Amino acid sequence: MASKDRLGASLRDRITALFRARRGVLLLRRTAALALLLLAAALAVQDHGPPGAGVPVLVAARDLPPGRVLSEVDVKHREIPVDLVPDGALRDSPAALGRVLGAAARRGELLTDARFNGPTAASGSGMASAPIRLADPEVADFLTPGRRVDIVTAAAHPGEGSVLAENAQVIAVQADSDDRDQGRLVFVGLPERLAGNVAAASLDQTVTVTLR
CATH class of the missing domain: 3.90.1210.10 (Antifreeze-like/N-acetylneuraminic acid synthase C-terminal domain)
Known part of the structure; x- marks a missing residue:
């Protein structure tokens, strides 16, 4: 009987030791998984900053x-x-x-x-950007920001045209499109008072530019 008792005790010890080992492995795996999650969270915060950072x-x-x-x-x-x-x-x-x-x-x-079109407007105080529509939309193909032009009204009869502004700086040119019925929009830098007069004149007069 003593021999059987010793054999039974030895078997129980082995089973107990086996369960303890399995629990240890499981605990180790869970600890490693938790550590990986914490590391991933730390990297995310490091890469993108704290929530709400801008x-x-x-x-x-x-x-x-x-x-x-x-x-x-x-x-x-x-x-x-x-x-x-x-x-x-x-x-x-x-x-x-x-x-x-x-x-x-x-x-x-x-x-x-x-x-933005062009680097800057005409520099200096008292300057403004005036919009004009060109009578011949194809003229706008030759305009780029920074180019200097004279703005003139197209003459219906010889000698009727007039210069609205001289040496105006082209600020921006409307992108080309298939619809050119109204002409392409061009912005020119002018002194404020003159800019207002040119913009108003372009509403009821045919306007074009000459290149400098």
């Missing part, structure tokens, strides 16, 4: 028309997540001030370098 970018402070020469009142800063910032996003005001929008921008719209 970077400052420039957005339109109000609805802006095409050809607008941007000033301080037209832009403001807003923070957005770093992974949502597009290439070419403007980060500070000096990068936008004095530049001319190539297309309209809605209030709150993020501004990138692709939104």
